[in-house]
Amino acid sequence: xxxxxxxWLPGLPAGxxxxxxxxxxxxxxxxxxxxxxxxxxxxxxxxxxxxxxVRMATLLGSPAEAARRTQRARAAGLxxxxxxxxxxxxxxxxxxxxxxxxxxxxEQFVADANGVTDEVLAAVAGHLGxxxxxxxVEALSALEAFQRTCLTLGIETVPEAVHSPNPELPW
Amino acid sequence: MVTPRIDLPTGEPNRFGLPDTxxxxxxxxxxxxxxxxxxxxxxxxxxxxxxxVRIRNARHQTCYF
Numbered sequence: 001x002x003x004x005x006x007x008w009l010p011g012l013p014a015g016x017x018x019x020x021x022x023x024x025x026x027x028x029x030x031x032x033x034x035x036x037x038x039x040x041x042x043x044x045x046x047x048x049x050x051x052x053x054v055r056m057a058t059l060l061g062s063p064a065e066a067a068r069r070t071q072r073a074r075a076a077g078l079x080x081x082x083x084x085x086x087x088x089x090x091x092x093x094x095x096x097x098x099x100x101x102x103x104x105x106x107e108q109f110v111a112d113a114n115g116v117t118d119e120v121l122a123a124v125a126g127h128l129g130x131x132x133x134x135x136x137v138e139a140l141s142a143l144e145a146f147q148r149t150c151l152t153l154g155i156e157t158v159p160e161a162v163h164s165p166n167p168e169l170p171w
Numbered sequence: 172m173v174t175p176r177i178d179l180p181t182g183e184p185n186r187f188g189l190p191d192t193x194x195x196x197x198x199x200x201x202x203x204x205x206x207x208x209x210x211x212x213x214x215x216x217x218x219x220x221x222x223x224v225r226i227r228n229a230r231h232q233t234c235y236f
Contacts, residue, residue: 028209028213029206029209029213032202032205032206032209033206035202035205036199036202036203036205036206038198038202039196039198039199039201039202040199042198043196043197043198043199112232113232114232114233114234118176121176121177122177125177125178130177130178130179130180131179131180131195133177134177134179134192134195134196135195135196135199138195138196138199138200139196139199142199142202142203
């Protein structure tokens with residue numbers, strides 16, 4: 001997305017996106033955050049994570065992040081019709097049991113992590129296995145950190161490469 | 172020793188008494204470690220303010236670690 005929107009910080013260098021402009025000032029920090037996001041994608045099912053990423057963005061009030069689409073989820077078969085029905089996931093027949101379990105966890109995680117119950121975790125673990133559940137929670141945490149950072153700094157536009165990094169990276 | 176709510180294949184507890192989960196999501200663990208090291212190395216974060224924010228956040232999340 002070649003558009004810049006950040007206005008609150010004067011003197012930001014030029015760049016194709018808000019992210020690029022901040023990254024030009026603090027390259028190590030933004031590269032580290034991008035690597036965290038890349039790691040989250042590398043250790044998760046792309047469709048499950050994309051559904052939860054978009055849902056978290058909606059709940060956090062980030063229309064830019066909610067509107068963004070990641071290539072790896074699209075390549076894995078997630079279409080726009082299903083994403084359009086995301087607000088109705090509890091009752092929509094488009095969503096699998098595994099997707100419902102993960103979405104329930106993601107919603108509670110972003111609203112109040114302390115309110116995540118044993119039952120919600122067990123439902124996810126029932127589909128992903130205990131280790132998969134652990135990795136999924138870590139991935140949710142990474143994407144939540146990314147989204148909250150962008151929201152706080154006013155970063156709306158982000159290069160596609162942040163969510164769809166080079167598959168030849170070591171993870 | 173904290174007991175995980177999901178039955179994780181962890182080994183001995185680490186020095187904080189927490190299950191050692193470093194091998195369960197290695198890429199994310201490595202990326203988080205890089206961020207921590209970077210923040211520490213830059214030394215731009217005032218430790219008192221950082222601690223106050225950490226405790227305040229923990230109270231918001233009802234987390235008593």
